[in-house]
Amino acid sequence: MSRIVIAPDSFKGTASAADAAAALAAGWRAVRPDDELVERPMADGGEGTLDAFASAVPGARRMPVTVRGPVSEPAETSWLLLPDGTGVVELASTSGLTMLDPLEPLDAHSAGFGEAIAAALDAGVERLLLALGGSACSDGGAGALTVLGGWFLDDSGAPVPLGNRGLALLDRVDLSGVRPLPHGGAVILGDVTNPLLGGLGAAAVFGPQKGADAATVDVLEANLARLADLVPTAMQPLAAAAGAGAAGGAGFGLLAWGAQMGGGAALVAETVGLPEVIVGADLVITGEGRFDGQSEAGKAPTVVAGLARDARVPTALVAGAITAEPRGFAASVALVDLAGSGAAAMAEPLRWLEAAGAALARASD
Structure with a gap:
């Protein structure tokens, strides 16, 4: 045998x-x-990561939550609570590419991802594993950070609309009120090493997968660059970090929050x-x-x-x-x-x- x-x-x-x-x-x-x-x-941080943990970790519990999907439609989804107090949140199931038809590269946002993270924080998780992959959005994580207490304001002091398109109106970013990380921190699951901007960045590489033509890719890039210029000075170098371009720049937003980049498949393998x-x-x-x-x-x-x-x-x-x-x-x-x-x-x-x-x-x- x-x-x-x-x-x-x-x-x-x-x-x-x-x-x-x-x-x-x-x-x-x-x-x-x-x-x-x-x-x-197995999983590498993209679609199916939650399912992989759920089937491999005894005692894992799905925690249902209703979030705003990638263009604000109500979406029934869940995050996963592991027995050691770790919460697993998957972007693909909250702000994912497969949730949209047709695709909306300028207007899709990550607010639903932030709402699932907030639900996990409300439940008192000790640590977060944040699976980035299969995203519909290119908002630099601004939608998620808005839900977590960040302010993305235009020149009149009003919040800009969700999505990449809204970043064109951005005049000021205030992250001082963002909720703290859980005690054990947050780790980003993903194997994408792209920076936020440039020829290998979120817009150029992943924009076309989200329905962006060449002209739209240029708009996505310009708006993400505006976001990178307006975050607090200490956070601006994070735009060049490996993985900042993951999930339409959600990697950048999470790094700015204080999350750490981790290997997707390797970390999933270790956890299961x-x-x-x-x-x-x-x-x-x-x-x-x-x-x-x-x-x-x-x-x-x-x-x-x-x-x-x-x-x-x-x-x-x-x-x-x-x-x-x-x-x-x-x-x-x-x-x-x-x-x-x-x-x-x-x-x-x-x-x-x-x-x-x-x-x-x-x-x-």
């Missing part, structure tokens, strides 16, 4: 990490029913106890929707493979599509190859994930 650890990230837009892990396990079990299977869904589970395993299976050139830059499968390598355990990769050489993996399976096309794989992702699990199990015999 072998022990197999199954630790995939979500297959974005098609299957959650927990569902992907369950499907891979079902496929493996159909071929090798006597093996011990340990499921540890993945390193301990891997020790003594015979195989680790990981994966994500698309394994490409960016995957080696701290994405979940690469982090999982690194942990397995440290424990001298082989790793298999399953991805919807594999477009980069899967170095360091003992085996790899692409769902598009099993299904015959990308469209077929995306139409029935759990079916093909189960088939991938079975294929890996047969290959291990």
Whole structure:
């Protein structure tokens, strides 16, 4: 009997990490029913982070909350309370890209993210883990900081409208009344290293993903630059910090609040106890929707493979599509190859994930 650890990230837009892990396990079990299977869904700070913690941490509790979605529509969501008093808040589930159709790059905001953070603070959390990924907004975190007690004012002293568009009217920023961090601080979960501004910044790199054309990217950039110029002087250098451009600049706002930048996938793995589970395993299976050139830059499968390598355990990769050489993996399976096309794989992702699990199990015999 072998022990197999199954630790995939979500297959974005098609299957959650927990569902992907369950499907891979079902496929493996159909071929090798006597093996011990340990499921540890993973995340890198983006969509699915909350689900990964909820399924992997015994005693984790979802705390329902109603927030303003990315364009102020009421949104039913939740944050997660871990048994040690840590609160996990996911931006994708409060101010996320998948919550909008059509996209609103100038008007989407992070106020709902701030409302979920405030709810966690009200509940007395000892520490915050703030998952940044999958955002619809490009407001530099101004919406979230407004909810937490910051003031973003125009030249008449009135609050500017939420969203990036409102930052064009900004004349003064007052963060003196922002709520304090919890006793144990706040850590940003995310592997994005982009600064706030410039060619690698929030507007240039992520604006197009949020529906911005070239002209709109220029507007987003100018308005974020205005915000960076008007925050207190001591905070202005944070615009150049690695990760300040995450989530439309929400990384910048959270750094200004006093949060610390942390590795997304690595910190998730540590929190869900993945390193301990891997020790003594015979195989680790990981994966994500698309394994490409960016995957080696701290994405979940690469982090999982690194942990397995440290424990001298082989790793298999399953991805919807594999477009980069899967170095360091003992085996790899692409769902598009099993299904015959990308469209077929995306139409029935759990079916093909189960088939991938079975294929890996047969290959291990």
